[in-house]
Amino acid sequence: MSPEPSCSSSGFPALFYLLEAVIFGSQWPARSAIDPGAVLLAAMAGWGVLISGMLVGARVVNEREAGWQRQLRLTPLTGGGYLLGKVAVGMLVSIPPPIVLALAAALFRDVRLDLGGWLFVTLVITLGGTPFAILGLLIGQFGNKKNTQQIIIIGMLVLAIFGGIPLDALPAWFSYIGYATPSCWLTDLGRAGIEMGGDPMRAGMILLIRCDADRRRATA
Amino acid sequence: MISQAERRDAAVRVQGLRKHYGAVHAVKEVDLTSKAGEVVALLGPNGAGKSTMVDMIVGLTKPDSGIVQVFGLPPRQAVLEGVIGAMLQEGALLDDATVIEMVGMVASLHKNPLPVREALRKAGIEDLARRRSTKLSTGQKQRVRFAVALVADPDLLLLDEPTAGMDVRRRREFWHSMQEFTASGRTVMFATHYLEEAEEFADRVVFLRDGSTVADGSVAQVRSLAAGRTLRATVSGVSEPAMRALPSVVNVEVRQDKVAVLSSDSDTTLRALLSRFQHARDVEVVGVGLDEAFLALTSRTRTGESELS
Numbered sequence: 001m002s003p004e005p006s007c008s009s010s011g012f013p014a015l016f017y018l019l020e021a022v023i024f025g026s027q028w029p030a031r032s033a034i035d036p037g038a039v040l041l042a043a044m045a046g047w048g049v050l051i052s053g054m055l056v057g058a059r060v061v062n063e064r065e066a067g068w069q070r071q072l073r074l075t076p077l078t079g080g081g082y083l084l085g086k087v088a089v090g091m092l093v094s095i096p097p098p099i100v101l102a103l104a105a106a107l108f109r110d111v112r113l114d115l116g117g118w119l120f121v122t123l124v125i126t127l128g129g130t131p132f133a134i135l136g137l138l139i140g141q142f143g144n145k146k147n148t149q150q151i152i153i154i155g156m157l158v159l160a161i162f163g164g165i166p167l168d169a170l171p172a173w174f175s176y177i178g179y180a181t182p183s184c185w186l187t188d189l190g191r192a193g194i195e196m197g198g199d200p201m202r203a204g205m206i207l208l209i210r211c212d213a214d215r216r217r218a219t220a
Numbered sequence: 221m222i223s224q225a226e227r228r229d230a231a232v233r234v235q236g237l238r239k240h241y242g243a244v245h246a247v248k249e250v251d252l253t254s255k256a257g258e259v260v261a262l263l264g265p266n267g268a269g270k271s272t273m274v275d276m277i278v279g280l281t282k283p284d285s286g287i288v289q290v291f292g293l294p295p296r297q298a299v300l301e302g303v304i305g306a307m308l309q310e311g312a313l314l315d316d317a318t319v320i321e322m323v324g325m326v327a328s329l330h331k332n333p334l335p336v337r338e339a340l341r342k343a344g345i346e347d348l349a350r351r352r353s354t355k356l357s358t359g360q361k362q363r364v365r366f367a368v369a370l371v372a373d374p375d376l377l378l379l380d381e382p383t384a385g386m387d388v389r390r391r392r393e394f395w396h397s398m399q400e401f402t403a404s405g406r407t408v409m410f411a412t413h414y415l416e417e418a419e420e421f422a423d424r425v426v427f428l429r430d431g432s433t434v435a436d437g438s439v440a441q442v443r444s445l446a447a448g449r450t451l452r453a454t455v456s457g458v459s460e461p462a463m464r465a466l467p468s469v470v471n472v473e474v475r476q477d478k479v480a481v482l483s484s485d486s487d488t489t490l491r492a493l494l495s496r497f498q499h500a501r502d503v504e505v506v507g508v509g510l511d512e513a514f515l516a517l518t519s520r521t522r523t524g525e526s527e528l529s
């Protein structure tokens with residue numbers, strides 16, 4: 001799986017959002033006070049921003065391995081200026097996807113939030129992505145083309161684990177957030193192998209679709 | 221931009237330059253001064269230390285010891301002033317950008333750049349402006365890198381194997397577009413392992429081998445070397461010193477009874493050979509390729525070294 005420019009094309013998280021909202025909407029506990037569309041929206045926005053931030057790393061690795069960084073060192077640009085510019089770009093590219101996502105949620109899933117809610121799922125989440133842009137940058141500066149993708153994937157899994165919760169122990173609606181993250185489907189797949197729980201077909205399909213989409217965008 | 225007065229200074233001054241990587245002495249004690257307006261070729265086989273030299277002159281690699289000055293400035297200062305333009309040996313193009321984006325980005329970082337269009341025109345790639353770098357041929361890529369180097373409007377151009385991967389015709393075209401730059405009195409230093417390229421396009425040739433300069437001369441001197449011939453003969457009981465004692469000999473190889481002598485004046489050498497070794501047979505005289513002459517010249521020091529040790 002190539003994490004290359006995932007989510008940089010703004011429409012993608014929105015498409016996944018609509019797809020997953022359809023899949024999980026039907027399984028949503030009927031009496032739940034919380035709108036599944038809103039929960040998924042927050043999860044997807046966070047996921048998208050995290051990935052676009054981390055992908056700054058892939059970009060930096062490319063520029064370094066292509067020798068472009070060396071060429072830039074033959075200009076008055078300083079090393080610090082270069083890194084700052086990259087963080088800025090990382091943040092810029094992570095602004096549109098949550099907005100498109102929020103629009104999709106409002107238009108197609110009838111999600112209604114107050115102003116604070118909308119600001120949260122768009123701008124606040126984007127700002128929250130800054131550490132990931134910086135993390136991605138560090139990975140990009142120290143990794144190489146081969147291992148960066150692995151470092152980023154492992155990094156994302158680690159982030160998911162530390163930020164994560166045993167999904168089964170929480171209220172049902174909470175676990176639906178987990179379903180929106182790829183690492184959850186990885187776990188599901190793994191569980192299916194060990195204890196014949198989970199649904200390997202469904203998890204596999206969703207992972208495959210995502211990987212394929214990532215790959216396509218990487219080669220586009 | 222460098223004033224007229226400063227231009228009279230040395231364009232590049234290198235003194236006691238050294239760089240090693242682990243056990244490899246990439247550059248050892250090189251002194252080199254190039255005049256402003258001169259076109260200097262750094263000629264040497266792979267691994268001679270050409271790229272290491274170029275990288276130290278532009279300030280990308282820090283020397284272990286020694287001094288580098290470009291128009292009297294330390295390299296980084298010269299870069300900040302926009303005095304240096306360089307085509308590095310490796311890559312230096314972005315996969316997902318167009319030609320005009322890349323040249324434009326570099327231009328935007330310089331103090332007094334050329335207009336981007338003019339840089340493209342000078343590099344002969346105006347028609348490729350909107351092309352992505354993944355859609356360029358090797359020769360076209362080199363020209364884009366040339367435009368990237370030119371757009372700083374530098375006084376000194378450093379080119380590390382600028383025509384690598386080009387055929388002879390493309391190479392000529394490339395050097396032709398370079399002439400506009402050198403005609404305005406600016407300085408060029410280029411690394412190459414093609415002797416003919418050095419001979420044809422440089423005013424001066426510096427031979428590098430194993431990190432040292434083994435020869436430094438005008439193109440005329442290179443030409444005389446290139447005019448050399450190889451004499452082959454079978455001479456029983458021959459010795460290398462006896463062969464070296466012949467007139468106009470540049471290099472000698474002896475394998476049992478067979479000798480191969482590189483000579484800068486084959487007529488003289490042949491007459492002497494036949495008069496001193498009347499039993500010589502199977503005599504043959506062939507013109508040497510430029511590359512062969514170059515190899516002979518650079519390997520001569522190797523023979524010298526191994527004789528000493």
Ligand SMILES: Nc1ncnc2c1ncn2[C@@H]1O[C@H](COP(=O)(O)OP(=O)(O)O)[C@@H](O)[C@H]1O
Binds near residue numbers: 241268
């Ligand atoms: N970064 C490096 N690390 C280790 N060895 C290096 C490095 N750069 C160059 N060398 C070694 O230094 C020597 C000179 O290399 P280089 O300057 O690239 O030669 P050239 O450009 O003439 O082919 C070679 O033996 C090369 O292997």
Ligand SMILES: [Mg+2]
Binds near residue numbers: 270309381
């Ligand atoms: Mg080299």
